[in-house]
Amino acid sequence: MPLKLPTDLGGLTGVRLMELTIQFQTEIDRITDQLARARTVREAGSFEETASTAGPPRPFDRDWYRKAVGARKHYIRDIQRIQVEQSRRKKEGNDTFERRFVEAARRRLTADAFQGIMEEAADAARPSSFS
Numbered sequence: 001m002p003l004k005l006p007t008d009l010g011g012l013t014g015v016r017l018m019e020l021t022i023q024f025q026t027e028i029d030r031i032t033d034q035l036a037r038a039r040t041v042r043e044a045g046s047f048e049e050t051a052s053t054a055g056p057p058r059p060f061d062r063d064w065y066r067k068a069v070g071a072r073k074h075y076i077r078d079i080q081r082i083q084v085e086q087s088r089r090k091k092e093g094n095d096t097f098e099r100r101f102v103e104a105a106r107r108r109l110t111a112d113a114f115q116g117i118m119e120e121a122a123d124a125a126r127p128s129s130f131s
Contacts, residue, residue, distance in 0.1 A: 002071065003020075003023055003024060003027055003075070003078075005020065005024075005078040005081060005082070009081065009082065009085040010085065012085075014086070014089070017082050017085060017086060020078075020082055021079055021082050021083075024075045024078050024079050024082075025075075025079065027071075027075050028072055028075045028076060028079075031068050031071055031072045031075075032072065034068060035065065035068055035069065035072070038064075038065060038068075105117070
């Protein structure tokens, strides 16, 4: 049964996102292995006879190959969506920390000291021009 990515990633915990990433990566690895074996069989020109066919050798199935490549791409895109959500959460957490740090600094420092640090930080953040 194919894996499905939930539509609301924001409602999932960080641990659940990591579990999904591992599941999707496992599927990608499994599909990649199957594709490699299929390419090897095709390039060797030999066709494996399986117990389920119990007849003449089965030729290379181009439709299966196309679907497998598509499924692998789909899982890769799902992992990318999870990574975007994880990055969004990390940035949101960093923004929260920075905001709280500035608020705490504003309360604890004198107005002149705080303003001096803010100006120094603003100067450091500006891109320098090489003349």
